Amino acid sequence: MHHKIVVICMLVVAIATTVVQSGNHGEQDEAVVALGRRLFYDPVLSVDQTTSCGTCHQQFAAFAHVDHALSHGVYGRIGTRNVPALQNLASRRGFMWDGAIEHLDMQALSPLTSHAEMGETLPRILEKLDSVGWCRTLMTQAYGSPDITIPRVLRALGRFVATLESRSSRFDRWHAGQDTLAENERRGYDLFRAYCASCHNGIDFTDDSFRSNGLPLDSLLMDHGRERVTLDEQDRYRFKVPSLRNVGRTMPYMHDGRFKRLRDVLAHYAQQDDLADHADPLVRSIAPLDDRARKDLIAFLLTLTDEAFLRDTAFGEKEVWE
Amino acid sequence: MLEVLLSIVFVVHSTGNGGQYTLERAQWYVGNVELHAIDGSSYRIAGYYLLDTDDPQSLRLELPELLPHADYRSLSFTLGVDSLDNHGGPREGALDPMHGMYWTWSTGYIFLKIEGTASASPQPKKRIEYHLGGFRAPYNNIRRVHCAMTSGQEARIVVDVDAFMRTINVAQTPGVMDVRSSADLIDQAVEMFRAP
Numbered sequence: 001m002h003h004k005i006v007v008i009c010m011l012v013v014a015i016a017t018t019v020v021q022s023g024n025h026g027e028q029d030e031a032v033v034a035l036g037r038r039l040f041y042d043p044v045l046s047v048d049q050t051t052s053c054g055t056c057h058q059q060f061a062a063f064a065h066v067d068h069a070l071s072h073g074v075y076g077r078i079g080t081r082n083v084p085a086l087q088n089l090a091s092r093r094g095f096m097w098d099g100a101i102e103h104l105d106m107q108a109l110s111p112l113t114s115h116a117e118m119g120e121t122l123p124r125i126l127e128k129l130d131s132v133g134w135c136r137t138l139m140t141q142a143y144g145s146p147d148i149t150i151p152r153v154l155r156a157l158g159r160f161v162a163t164l165e166s167r168s169s170r171f172d173r174w175h176a177g178q179d180t181l182a183e184n185e186r187r188g189y190d191l192f193r194a195y196c197a198s199c200h201n202g203i204d205f206t207d208d209s210f211r212s213n214g215l216p217l218d219s220l221l222m223d224h225g226r227e228r229v230t231l232d233e234q235d236r237y238r239f240k241v242p243s244l245r246n247v248g249r250t251m252p253y254m255h256d257g258r259f260k261r262l263r264d265v266l267a268h269y270a271q272q273d274d275l276a277d278h279a280d281p282l283v284r285s286i287a288p289l290d291d292r293a294r295k296d297l298i299a300f301l302l303t304l305t306d307e308a309f310l311r312d313t314a315f316g317e318k319e320v321w322e
Numbered sequence: 323m324l325e326v327l328l329s330i331v332f333v334v335h336s337t338g339n340g341g342q343y344t345l346e347r348a349q350w351y352v353g354n355v356e357l358h359a360i361d362g363s364s365y366r367i368a369g370y371y372l373l374d375t376d377d378p379q380s381l382r383l384e385l386p387e388l389l390p391h392a393d394y395r396s397l398s399f400t401l402g403v404d405s406l407d408n409h410g411g412p413r414e415g416a417l418d419p420m421h422g423m424y425w426t427w428s429t430g431y432i433f434l435k436i437e438g439t440a441s442a443s444p445q446p447k448k449r450i451e452y453h454l455g456g457f458r459a460p461y462n463n464i465r466r467v468h469c470a471m472t473s474g475q476e477a478r479i480v481v482d483v484d485a486f487m488r489t490i491n492v493a494q495t496p497g498v499m500d501v502r503s504s505a506d507l508i509d510q511a512v513e514m515f516r517a518p
Contacts, residue, residue, distance in 0.1 A: 100427050105411035109419055110426040122420040150420040151412035158411070229428055231461065231502045 029159070031141040036160025038138060039153060041317045044128050046118035048074045053111065053118075053157070054317055056083045060310055062246035063087065063164060069257030071117060079116040080221050082257035084242060085250045087166040087309070093208045097239045097255045098226040105158030122150050129153070166245050166309035167203075174303070181303060188300025191293055195269075195286045205244035205304070212237040214279025215268070218256055225255070237278045248302040249310065262301060266294045325388035329476050330355070330397065332373055332381045333518065336483040343440035343450060343487050349374045349423065350434040351416065353400035353407075355385065359392035370403065372416040372423065397477055398468045401512060402433030405464065408457045428500060430457050433464070434511055436483065443496040450492060454508055456501025463501065463508040470517040478518050486514045 039045065043052040051074050057063035063086035065071065071079035081097050095101040101110055111117040112125065129135040129148045136146035143152055171189075173179035181189065192200075201207050210226045217223075217237065226235035239255040253259040259268065268274075270289035289297070313319060336345040350373050356366040367385055374380045403417065408430040412419060423432045432455040439448040456463040471477040489510040498507055 100429055102409055102429060103411045106419070106424075109424065113426060122422075126420070149414060150418055151414050154412040154419070231500060 027143055028141060031138070032143070032156050032159045033163055035138040035142045036156035036158070037315075038134065038320055039157055040160055041320045044132060045112060045120060045125055046074050047120045047124075050074060051118055053108070056117075057086050059312075059316055061085070061249050061251075062166065062306075062310060063161075064250035066249070066251060069252050073114070073117040074119040077116040077119070079114070080223055081255050082252065084240075085246060086161050086164050087243060087245055088204050089164065090162040091204055092206075092243075094210075094240065098229045099210060099240060100229045103158075104162060105155045107161075108154050108157040125153065126150065164309075164315055166306040168308050169245065169304045169306040171300075171303040172306075182299070184296045184299045185303050186300075187293075188296035188298070189303075191289070191297050192300050195289070196297075198282045199241045199280075200244050206241045209241050210235060210238040211241055211280040211282070212276070212278045213239070213254070213269070214275035214283050215254060215256075215258065216274065216276045218258070221256055223256065237276070244301060245304050246306055246310065248305045262298050263294060266297060270294060326391055326475060327388055328357070328385050328394070330383040330385070331476060331478045332383075332481050333478055334375055334381070334481045334483060339484050339487055341441065343492065344438045345375070345436065345483050346438040347375050348434075348436050348481070348483060349376075349421075351400070351402050351423070351431065352383065353403060355383070355397060355399045357389060357392075357394045358396045358398065360395045361392060363390075363392055365389050365392075365394075370407070370416040372421055394471060394477075396468060396470050397479075398466050400464060401467050401508075401515070402455065402464045403431040403457065405457045405462075407431075425455060428455075430501075431455055433504075433508075436486065436511075440487075440492045440496070442492040444493060445496045449496065451497040451499070452490075452507060452511075453497075453499045454504040454511055456504045456508075458501075461501035461505045463504045465508055465512045467512055467515045469515055472517075480516050480518050482514045482516060486510055489513075 039053075041052050041054040043049050043055070045052065056065040056068070056071055058066060060066070065083035069082060071081060071083045073079060084097065089095070089104055092104075093102075095104065095107040096110060101107045112120055113122065126148055135148055139148055139152060140146045142156060170179055170181070174181045199207055199209065199211060212225075215237075224236050226238040227233060229235070247262065251260060251262070253262070253265045259265045266289065269283065269286050270293075272284070272286065272288065275284065309315075334345070334348060338344055351370055352373060353370045354366060354368055356364050358364045367387060369386075371383050372380065407413070407417065417431070423435070424430070425432060432453045434452070434454045436450075436452040438450055440450045441448060443450050454463060469479050490507070495503075498504060
């Protein structure tokens, strides 16, 4: 027997939750960044308190996860994609390999709550942050009051990662007329401009587009890329064109980390023999490159390494705990 | 000039359509409410409310401002979150991602959730879950809802979940969680909201 249920709600007390625009009122930039950095390195945000953002985003690897093809999360869970480097994000459009997140301050939602990454719920994150002494202090310094809220947590993380700016590689210095490139590096740069810079263009060597680089589908991961976001078949197998800054340190490569070395990546593009049907036309137009050309290209790519960025103590974990 | 304080009360109507389904929880965004007076004037109140049957107080909106006195005969609101607000960063209040109304894998807010059980559902525990959202073409599912209202200090809107459920073949569609499938159901969802 089913009871008829008519829910009629007429309560005297009314609480309307209206939107309070985030704004910058009372917000102290440096303190927001400091809070974000503290949160970034704190494993308390993960469900089993083992995994921080910094666990997988390692500074010496330009905040990628060196030697890990796929992301490693709580309870030994393995994700489905390679950990991307974090650098010059304030200039990017669309985050994650498929662009699912469009605002940098919203990006942390994904790893925080992803089952295979930090696996935590937002209410529990608030509970845990409420129980640690430092959080209210840092919230007050950052936002003018001790309230701990998810938008505040997200914004702080977003502001911290936005400070991760890499613009002082040897290539940058050469470009500014302050350094030299060797002959092979110059040749590599010419090749790069001829064959790579259609997609890897601009100051950060990415056009922020989503393209298929012709990698055959991994039948285990079955990752259809950006199609999941747009539900447009045209976007099947398309992934974000990554920035190439510090690319010499962010191995392994591609959205699923299938290539361990830069020369494997170049072999994939240059040999063109196992490009999948869905390869972007620009990938198809890359000429076969001989061994010397590939070495020159790699020599150029290594000039994009920014040692100062990789060692900048303002971004590191160490001082956070001191 | 006289001013009035208006409240809008949402009354959820869910009898189960003769035992076919049971509503456990409904949540939806109401944005940018606009009151329309008989003289053609209108008054808009910017901002969002999250309504939630688990929090009955939330079903009664006290508009935060006094309205100019007029003979209001209809109201409209956005069912969902406008494109601009969907693109923005984290917001406090109704749009706080903590409410679980945000898709991290598919861009943007969930506008409406209807969850429960139905005898025809092939899902485990006979679950039904309709999560509708999507703000970008070709799946722009942002809709404006228009309802007649009687003049007075309290406007009532019926949320006829029975009517929504009658339009759905539960055996075929026990759940929806993406913007494309949302597009198939959003207009039926709009039809749920009506004057008493």
